[in-house]
Amino acid sequence: MTATTQASPDRLISKRATARPGVRGPRIAAQYPVELYSEGFDGPLSARSRDLGLRGMCVESRSMFALRSLKQAVLQLPGGRMLVEAQGVWQRFAKQEGAFLTGVSFGAERQRDTARLWDLVVDHGSKLARFLYGRGDCKGFGIEELLGICHASRLRHVAPGEWIYHQSSLEAGATSIFVVWKGSVALRVEAADGRPAAFDRLEPGRLFGGMPLVADVPPPESAVAKDAVALLEITPAVFETLSMTKPWLAQCLSEAVTRVYGGRASALLARTPYAGAHTTVTR
Amino acid sequence: MSAVEAPIEPHSTGLIEAAAVVIEARAAPRVAVDFPVEIYSTGFEGPLPGHARDLSVGGVCVATRSMFALRSVHRVALELPDRSLPFKAEGRWQADSSSEESFLSGIAFQAPEESNVSRLWDLVHAAGKTLGLFLYSTSELSELGADDATSIAQISRLRRVPSGRSIYPQDACRPGDDSIFVVRSGRVNLRYRFGPGDEVSLLELDPGSVFGGLPITAGTPNLESALAATDTTLVDISRSSFTYLRVAKPLLAQRLVQIVARTHVRRVRQLLAVAARRR
Missing domain, CATH: 2.60.120.10 (Jelly Rolls)
Incomplete structure (x- = not known):
């Protein structure tokens, strides 16, 4: 282990053992317009998704907002809008991109929304995998x-x-x-x-x-x-x-x-x- | 490969079947050892001398100077410091070990007596303990911790390489050249060839150093060549051993990959520094 390294193997294992539940489950790298509704501001805050899964997403926004005040999100998905109950989970500033990334968890699942997200995640993942299949280092x-x-x-x-x-x-x-x-x-x-x-x-x-x-x-x-x-x-x-x-x-x-x-x-x-x-x- | 296993082809069947084959083939720990062995065969009158390279309760891997007919083997005697331990035996597999200038043979014990099983158990235990302590306390694998060092000891084989002999050539991927090695004793010289006859000596490795292993951990040839600078003993973690780890102990396999990859990055950095001086 060199002095310049970021984590010892023991720390790596303990980090692994407590890996965030939010990153479990399939998600896709996808960019869709998102409107965030919060108690803190009157109109919606514009954002876009960076990844999207069945139970949440990561959104990119130009400004910060109070995680606790987030109530709802509207996703502009292919085939129309989808309104979901939303909760802010984490937030960080991505310096290189000059944007804030926020982890958003969806509220109580509605079967219709789940089915729609399921199709989206599975189909988009398949499309992306097809693009990479046999290409370059893949x-x-x-x-x-x-x-x-x-x-x-x-x-x-x-x-x-x-x-x-x-x-x-x-x-x-x-x-x-x-x-x-x-x-x-x-x-x-x-x-x-x-x-x-x-x-x-x-x-x-x-x-x-x-x-x-x-x-x-x-x-x-x-x-x-x-x-x-x-x-x-x-x-x-x-x-x-x-x-x-x-x-x-x-x-x-x-x-x-x-x-x-x-x-x-x-x-x-x-x-x-x-x-x-x-x-x-x-x- | 242990004495009682067939070569493992993890992709030859379904993943679960392949995993089962890999795990079953390693049902018993086998440990790197080094003591004389005598092989008795119907093909020759006296015993054929050899040296044990790994030992498990089920069998032994033996290095010999010459090949012999596997089917004619009927007995093997482990020549331990305090006594000779004979077993009915059966030859299972044979392979060339070019760096050792010898042939390796897997020999399975046939229906050993209970007292001999206990003796084998103690031998494997003692050898695993000693090698595990070496890996844990003095090698570059020490960061793995005591449990994982012991696990590594239990899938290892010993390799003796005479001074000046190649361990693997540059860009090597062949079976036997592709293992992860730990220097147990002696010194190993790593070299890089820029062109015909244009070779730099990169590093001399002391006991405890890790080298090689890129072919089995990354599917790419070793960047440099390695040769024994003195009479050298190596702990050899072979492709089949690593395959077992990947299936049975994936976190340990990944940490091993991490160590091999880090070592590789270090070597590349050294080589780029040499290359930069030439531009």
Whole structure:
């Protein structure tokens, strides 16, 4: 365990044992307009969903609001509006995106709404999995695994030129596993002498990040959006929950993250100038 | 692979059946050991000398200099420091171990007497305890804790590699080259080849160091090559052992993946530093 790591394995296990119930159950990375109704303000507060499940969603809004005052939410879903009783569960500021993310739990289930959400989650997950199937770094995944990934991910938009994470920095949002859904991402690695090298350029279907989760090390490279990018994000909380509830999937993800990183490292090293026949010893 | 198991193909049947096969094949703990063994066969007059590489209550894995006909094996004697322990036996499988310059054979004990079962039980227990303590107290696996270190000890095999001999080549993925290794004694040299004859020595590893394992934990070849800098003994966690962990102890498997991946990132960082000096 290095001094720069974020969590010891023991802490990881205890965190896993208390993983938030809110991240259990399938959800989909989906962006729908949402109106939030709260006691604190007269009209609705505009927001948009980042992920949506049967029992709740994550919404992005430009301003904060009092979690306790949230009463209802209206989702603009394909096929019409849906009004749900809503409760605020958690809230945080996503610095890189300049937005507030709020976890919203739905109130008492109505069978009709459940059926509609069920169809939406299952169909959208299937569509997303189909998009990833056989594409980029997702080639090695089976259909079940892809569905598992799609049902565990959240959408993240990144503006052109914005950093997704920086090498060696464990800031919030920098430790997730990402799959490029739309747009392209550049990876750069800075060598010990400070000189940067292009690591890879990623198109839809390519996987990156996640080494902090998988190897308990800070990000070994930096990632920046080359244009408007949409990412599927598997957050640390979700990964920890997967490790308990779907260990096989967590292992597949770990394997993929390490394999992809290893492949990029090998490709970068292969571009290193050949110095002729000799042997050097480094310490 | 233990002495009594067939090679595991986890994807060859349904997932549940495959899991059952994997768990059943590892019903008994098997521990890395190192003591002389004599194999008796109808194919040769005297005993064939070998060395035990792992031991369970059900059988033993033996390294020998030459191959022999598995079917002709009828007896095996474990040459322990205080006595010889003979068993009726049956050969089960055989494989080449190139880094050891030997052949490995799985030999199952046939209907051992109750007193011998107790003796085997004690041997496995003692070897597991000793190796578990080493892994827990002095190796890079110590962060796993005592329980998990013991679990690792109970799926391990010993490998002896003479000085100067390759453990695995760069970009290796072959069975036997793909294990996770812990240096038990001696020293291991890790090297990276940029081109023909253009090789850097990255690191010398002391006892307790973890290396290799990328093929089984990430499905990708090892980045570097490894060779024994001195006569070396390794604790070998093979692909089939790791498959067992993935099924039976998934959290432990994941923590092992974490250690291997972290080690890998460290090596890449070192290599990039070397590469940067060349640009």
